Each structure stands twice: as C-alpha cells, then as structure tokens.
Amino acid sequence: MEEDEISEDIFEFNNEKNIIKKAKRHSYIRITLISGLVSIIGITFLIILKLQITPFLLNKEILAKDAYYQVYGANSYLSPWNTDIALIGSTATSTQYKLLNGHPVFKKLITLDTTPHETYIESAPNKTFTYYGQNVMNFYHPKIDYENVAHDDLLQNKTLDDKLFELGISFDKDYTISEINAMIPKGLTIQWYWLDTFSNEEISNMQSSVQTDTKISGYVFKEDEVIGIKTFSNTGEKYSNPTKEFVNSIQYLIENNRAYKTDMQVILDSITTNKELDKSKINIIGAVVVGNATTLSKLAKEPFVRASSFGANIDSY
Numbered sequence: 001m002e003e004d005e006i007s008e009d010i011f012e013f014n015n016e017k018n019i020i021k022k023a024k025r026h027s028y029i030r031i032t033l034i035s036g037l038v039s040i041i042g043i044t045f046l047i048i049l050k051l052q053i054t055p056f057l058l059n060k061e062i063l064a065k066d067a068y069y070q071v072y073g074a075n076s077y078l079s080p081w082n083t084d085i086a087l088i089g090s091t092a093t094s095t096q097y098k099l100l101n102g103h104p105v106f107k108k109l110i111t112l113d114t115t116p117h118e119t120y121i122e123s124a125p126n127k128t129f130t131y132y133g134q135n136v137m138n139f140y141h142p143k144i145d146y147e148n149v150a151h152d153d154l155l156q157n158k159t160l161d162d163k164l165f166e167l168g169i170s171f172d173k174d175y176t177i178s179e180i181n182a183m184i185p186k187g188l189t190i191q192w193y194w195l196d197t198f199s200n201e202e203i204s205n206m207q208s209s210v211q212t213d214t215k216i217s218g219y220v221f222k223e224d225e226v227i228g229i230k231t232f233s234n235t236g237e238k239y240s241n242p243t244k245e246f247v248n249s250i251q252y253l254i255e256n257n258r259a260y261k262t263d264m265q266v267i268l269d270s271i272t273t274n275k276e277l278d279k280s281k282i283n284i285i286g287a288v289v290v291g292n293a294t295t296l297s298k299l300a301k302e303p304f305v306r307a308s309s310f311g312a313n314i315d316s317y
Contacts, residue, residue: 055083055085058083058085058090058092058112060256061092061112062081062083062092062094062112063252063256064252064253064256064257064259064260065078065094065110065112066078067249067250067252067253067257068116068249068253068260069096069116070230070245070246070249071227071246071249071250071253071264071267072116072224072225072226072227073223073224073226073228074137074139074168074192074194074223074224074226074228074288074311075098075099075166075191075192075223075230075288075311076096076097076098076107076223076224077096077097077098077099077104077230077234078094078095078096078097078110078234079094079095079096079097079234080094081093081094082094091111091112092111092112093109093110093111094109094110094111095107095108095109095110096108096109096110098166098311098312099191099232099234099236100164100165100166100191100290100312100313100314101164101189101290102232102236103164103236103314105312105313105314107130107132107134107312108130108132116224116225118130118222118224119131120136120222125148126138126148126149126150126220126307126309127150128222134311134312135309135310135311135312136222136223136309136311137166137167137168137222137223137288137309137310137311138150138168138220138221138222138223138307138309139168139170139194139220139221139222139223139226139286139307139309140170140218140220140221140286140306140307141170141196141198141203141206141219141221141285142170142171142172142173142174142285142306143203144203144206144207144218144219145207145218146217146218146220147217147218149170149306149307150307150308150309151300151307151308152167152300152308152309152310153297153300154167154293154296154297154300154310162315162316163292163293163313163314163315163316164290164291164292164313164314164315164316165290165291165292165293165296165310165311165312165313166191166288166289166290166310166311166312166313167288167289167290167291167296167299167300167308167309167310167311168223168286168287168288168308168309168310168311169286169287169288169289169299169300169305169307169308169309170194170285170286170305170306170307170308170309171284171285171286171287171304171305171306172303172304172305172306173285173304174196174283174284174285175283175284175285175304176279176282176283176284177193177229177243177282177284180193180284180287183302183304184287184289184299185295185298185299187291187292187295188289188290188291188295188296188299189289189290189291190231190287190288190289191230191231191232191287191288191289191290192228192229192230192231192287192288193228193229193231193242193284193286193287194226194227194228194284194285194286194287195227195228195229195246195271195282195283195284195285196283196284196285197227197266197267197270197271206218206219207219223311226286227267228246228286229242229243229245229246229284230242230245230246233245243277243282247268247271247277250264250267250268251264251268254268288311292316296308296310
C-alpha cells in the first residue's frame with residue numbers, strides 16, 4: 001500500500017514537472033512569436049518612415065544645390081534632378097550645362113556630393129580646360145594687377161563664324177547693369193553679369209596670391225567660382241528682373257541651409273543697405289556674352305574690355 005502511494009506521488013511529481021516544462025515551452029514560443037512580430041512591425045514602420053522622410057530630405061538638399069548654382073558659376077545651369085530613393089544610399093543626379101542663345105551645351109554630370117569647384121588643366125598661362133576638353137573661361141578683377149591676361153582671338157580660325165560662342169569678358173572697372181546693356185553691341189546676348197562682392201582686404205590678399213601652375217601673382221578666377229547674376233532661367237526664358245532672382249536664391253540659402261548661410265550673408269550684405277537692396281552697390285566687373293566670332297572679336301577690342309576668354313561653342317542654327 002505504501003509502495004502504491006509512493007508511486008502515485010512520483011507520478012504526480014513527474015506529471016507536474018512535465019506540465020511546467022510544457023508551459024515554459026509554450027511561453028517561450030509565445031514570447032518569441034510576439035517579439036518577432038513586434039520586430040517585423042517595427043522594421044516595417046522604420047522602412048516606411050525612411051521612404052517617406054528620405055524624399056523630403058533629398059528635395060531639401062536639391063533645392064539648396066539649385067540655389068547655390070544660381071549664385072555661383074558663369075552661365076551655368078542645372079537640369080531637373082533624377083532621384084533614386086533607396087533604404088541605403090539614396091542619390092540624386094543632375095546635368096550641368098550652359099546656355100547659348102537658348103541652346104543647352106553639356107558641361108558635366110553632378111550629384112549632391114559633387115564639389116562645386118572642378119580640377120582643371122592649365123596648358124598655358126590664361127588658358128584652361130576641363131578634363132572633358134572644354135574651354136574654361138577665366139576672369140580678372142579690375143583692381144588686381146596681372147602680368148598678363150587672356151585675349152582670346154576667335155578670328156584666328158575663319159571657319160568659326162558659322163558657330164555661336166560664349167565669351168567671358170572682364171571689364172577695366174566696375175559698371176552698372178544699365179551701363180553695360182548700353183555698351184554691349186546689338187546682336188550679342190548678355191547671359192550673365194559678374195558681381196563684385198570683394199572687400200579691399202580680399203582684393204589685397206588676391207593680389208599677393210600666386211597662381212599654382214604659372215607662379216604668376218594675381219588671382220585668376222575660373223568660371224565656376226565667380227558670383228553673378230543670370231539673365232535667363234534654366235529653360236532659356238529671359239528674366240524680367242534678374243537681380244531679384246539672384247537675391248531670392250541668396251535669401252533661400254540663408255534661411256534654409258546652415259552650410260551656406262555665412263557666405264550668402266556676406267554676399268547679401270555687400271549689395272544691401274539697412275537690409276534693403278542698394279542698386280549703387282550692384283557693381284558689375286565682367287560678363288558672359290554670346291554671339292558669332294566676328295561680333296565677339298570686335299567687342300573684345302573695346303577699351304572697356306580688359307580681358308576676354310572664350311568658353312563653349314555650338315553650330316549656329
């Protein structure tokens with residue numbers, strides 16, 4: 001009798017032990033399933049959130065780039081951006097081009113990570129090329145003394161008169177936009193005005209600067225680092241108020257991009273008085289004009305043109 005009772009106790013103990021094990025196993029399975037489900041929901045939520053936020057952040061960067069290139073670069077424009085949204089490594093790509101009387105001329109492809117200033121090849125003093133073999137326009141500040149400046153002669157090749165050229169010209173001093181419009185001959189298109197935003201201290205420093213390849217003193221500006229006012233939109237539509245478009249781009253960057261804010265504020269301060277645009281401070285020291293070789297060559301010989309440097313060209317239509 002006692003043995004039967006002991007056996008029953010052992011059986012009940014083992015049964016309880018098995019029940020506990022089974023309950024624990026079910027609990028582990030339930031916890032694992034719940035944790036897995038929570039993880040899946042969480043990851044799915046994060047993916048959806050990233051796919052929603054990424055286009056917004058990407059678009060913010062794109063708008064800042066568009067505004068930057070509206071301020072910097074002589075006669076250069078950006079196409080609409082192609083975006084590739086991904087969980088990792090979203091990208092955006094645009095084509096940078098020039099406009100010659102409404103006709104686009106390819107310059108290069110850029111991304112949001114592309115540095116604004118290119119590395120160029122300088123085959124000789126005052127002669128610069130891109131790695132695509134394109135001419136790069138050089139500009140010369142009127143208050144800096146140079147040993148020599150560019151004087152590109154478009155008529156050296158008589159077959160060029162069936163083409164359109166862009167010519168970067170540097171003036172002998174600063175002029176107003178109205179004065180320049182009156183000075184440039186008919187038949188030429190002014191695509192861009194080079195704005196003087198430099199302080200006397202900056203000019204002094206640039207005077208003592210030595211050109212890397214030539215060791216000649218006096219800083220020469222390349223077409224992608226100059227600040228100026230475009231006269232046409234990226235679709236070739238003529239602006240009714242180019243200066244307003246320029247200022248709008250600066251103000252956008254001040255308000256929306258910390259990386260560019262300080263530089264843009266300096267530019268804005270150089271053309272305003274008491275936070276209002278001051279036309280007397282809109283001092284133009286160069287321009288990009290477009291036309292045929294004959295007319296541009298005549299312009300380059302005008303006394304108010306200190307230097308001339310040609311860039312892109314296309315066949316006349």
